Amino acid sequence: MRPFFYCERGSMQQKIAVFALSFSSPMWASAVFSDGYLTFGEVKKLSVKLKDQEQKIKPSVIKLMNSGFKVLVDESSPIVTAGTGASLVKLSNKHRDERPVLIAGLERYRELTRMGAIVLPPKSGERFNIPEDVVESEFNSSGDEVYRINWPMLTADHVVMILACYATIFHPVASAAYIEGMNKDAPKATPTSGLLAAFHRIINADYPPAVKPASEPLTGQIIDEYTRVL
Template sequence: MAERTSYPERRRDMELQLLRELREKEEKGFIVLVEEENSFITGRVGQRVRLRDPFMNGRPVLIEAMQIYKELERQKAIKLPRKESGKYILHQSIFDSEHDKKGDEFFNINWSEITTEHVLTLLCCFATEYNNVASADYIRAMACEVDSRDDSSLIASYINIIKKTQIMGCARVPQGILTGKNNIL
């Protein structure tokens, strides 16, 4: 969050500039998260994240992002824009946390105080630990082939085990008319 970029007010001008810049960021390997209600931007670039939506653990994305923000703040690992840096700080009045009788933390959120700058801060913090398992980048990274010429790779043995397990699984399919030729339907 080192620098803030301002965009034109006219929607079409903003759209052209923003889409171009976001595509460039994705090509450089950045995770592009967009908080929007519709798919105006994310239908073409980036990944839509809404702060009120549940995260994988059932808690709202907002809470996850806030927890990450608190941790990064304790570690002094947040770099705010030089101009108006105070606008990006998440104050306790916005997120009041309490503990219930079981010791679980819950938040009272003052939605009316959350500004665009706060949303930017939360998305940047959330992006530090965000992995969308349905994204093409994630699937490509997890399913990449190991170069078969590189026998010294630490993962080559693991991939060979997986391939052999798949072959053995296919061999266990009962032979019969319904399984088709060579057990392929």
């Protein structure tokens, strides 16, 4: 798998890879989110065999993670995600606001579509277009919004689109990539003035023992400046 994407130099970007494995026609896609545009690279079908997914797809996921990609995998069991650092994200899972991932991803898809901010691979046609009636909603007697999802209408093409759009707002706070991203702009140089500088001098100071052993009057083997074996 060789993800391809275009990104203007110097812009903030998210490298994204999504895998739709819980469908009869598994698929994966790579994309980059930069300057408000979600640009797709590769979109390819994958083997439906679990053995192939574990032996071929899993190493690719690890490689993508090591290359700085945000990897989301929709699978029934953590066969591919286990031990890779990738995020197992089912469409039925809850987003941070308690809505299903599918709803949050669809909302993001429609937002990016309205802005003309989704760039698809050449000759994609309408295969990635998600029907409006895939979800219907109504409010129950308690005032809560209830969603009726037409799951059979969703294809693997739709799922990689939803996951890629969802990835632009998904931040796995427990991941190493998230922690690294949060700390990438933190100053690494030791401060030379002010309170922090004084604190660094205190904790890094090398203090000699309060009492040095006498050197000349004592006999025995000298180990170092402060140690003598009698």
